[in-house]
Amino acid sequence: MRKLLISITALSFMVGMPLLAQASPESDKKAFQGYFMKRFPGTAFEDFTNGVYSIDPMSREQWEAIEEFPPYEIAIDEGQGMFETPFKNGKTYASCFPNDGIGVRNQYPYFDTERGEVVTIVLAINECRIKNGEKPLKYKKGKIAAISAYMAYTTRGKQTDIKVSGKGAQAAYENGKQFYYARRGQLNMSCAHCHVDNSGNRIRADILSPALGHLSHFPVYRSKWGGLGTVHRRFGGCNKQVRAKPFKAQSKEYKDLEYFLTYMGNGLTWNGPGVRK
Amino acid sequence: MGSSSRKFVLVFSSLAFLAGSLALTPQISVADEAMASAGKKVAENRKKGNCFACHDYPGAVLPGNIGPKLVNMKQRYPDKKQLRDKIWDATTTSPNTIMPPFGRHHILSEQEIDNIVEFIYNL
Numbered sequence: 505m506r507k508l509l510i511s512i513t514a515l516s517f518m519v520g521m522p523l524l525a526q527a528s529p530e531s532d533k534k535a536f537q538g539y540f541m542k543r544f545p546g547t548a549f550e551d552f553t554n555g556v557y558s559i560d561p562m563s564r565e566q567w568e569a570i571e572e573f574p575p576y577e578i579a580i581d582e583g584q585g586m587f588e589t590p591f592k593n594g595k596t597y598a599s600c601f602p603n604d605g606i607g608v609r610n611q612y613p614y615f616d617t618e619r620g621e622v623v624t625i626v627l628a629i630n631e632c633r634i635k636n637g638e639k640p641l642k643y644k645k646g647k648i649a650a651i652s653a654y655m656a657y658t659t660r661g662k663q664t665d666i667k668v669s670g671k672g673a674q675a676a677y678e679n680g681k682q683f684y685y686a687r688r689g690q691l692n693m694s695c696a697h698c699h700v701d702n703s704g705n706r707i708r709a710d711i712l713s714p715a716l717g718h719l720s721h722f723p724v725y726r727s728k729w730g731g732l733g734t735v736h737r738r739f740g741g742c743n744k745q746v747r748a749k750p751f752k753a754q755s756k757e758y759k760d761l762e763y764f765l766t767y768m769g770n771g772l773t774w775n776g777p778g779v780r781k
Numbered sequence: 782m783g784s785s786s787r788k789f790v791l792v793f794s795s796l797a798f799l800a801g802s803l804a805l806t807p808q809i810s811v812a813d814e815a816m817a818s819a820g821k822k823v824a825e826n827r828k829k830g831n832c833f834a835c836h837d838y839p840g841a842v843l844p845g846n847i848g849p850k851l852v853n854m855k856q857r858y859p860d861k862k863q864l865r866d867k868i869w870d871a872t873t874t875s876p877n878t879i880m881p882p883f884g885r886h887h888i889l890s891e892q893e894i895d896n897i898v899e900f901i902y903n904l
Contacts, residue, residue, distance in 0.1 A: 691881040691888070692872075692882055692886060705847045706844075706846045707845045708833070708845045
């Protein structure tokens, strides 16, 4: 079975591309955002940060009730506690980030030209730990999700405005874009099949959320998880749904994917942590 | 049709003979009915066809609405082979379709596809 899955993934190809293969990120973004604004004329641009609740008034009501006593609140407090507790060497996370790490979530992910790779917020958190002699944390949930929840919280209301400039950045962006539109897994579906072409439609009883604004609220508290998860945990889940082998959290594939998707949401505001079904 | 289904047909046609034609609709033999009901099970198994994740059809419970409603299949597909081909690999007729290629990707066996065809052909 494993062998079958792998060979099928290798066979996957690009389909259903509303974006031109050789367009600039800027024109891609315009086309992408324009597509969703046209598809959901009743949703204000700003509101796309609210996932499925931006397009479905029924579930929005329940969600708004949940947001009054949000289940991620404890995690924000825990994250703040960890963020402010000095490492064994006496330094804190603040020493690793611009502006002492307050309100800087919107500067991630970025392309580090010297390293030649995308740096995400949780990668930066772990690199800070390693630099200060601490062990790295696991990437999908738990402590790292809580710390990034606190960092997201202090960034609420700030704009998404990440850059793609230079050859390396462009290549990472293209790689993420290709991933998004490539068929994958035994069920042979791309991310775009569900979150672009069929956004707003129901797959069984679930309404598929639009891809625009998909990353603005991570990490997210999901009732299904019974806790917080990072965005790469979600990517892995969506890959498994189509019976594709998920990539590792913080793999190049998922980092580039996050870079592409975040760029598609430029102009929206950060509103994490969020809560979803 | 695989050899195991042929056996199935034999068993059921002898049953049909016993039961007489009373219980049968004129067009559908008992063998086809047995296939259709096996097909319904596979179609509604989440790990197999899971067809109602995307398609509504008469009797579907909480169906999705990604694909067209599965009705009047006989009129829409006078050639049953075309219907089977659609399920085997929908990308040959709709290159960008989200519908999984059930035969080409070995999601369902040939027999399971035959059974599903029988099931939806009579919807």
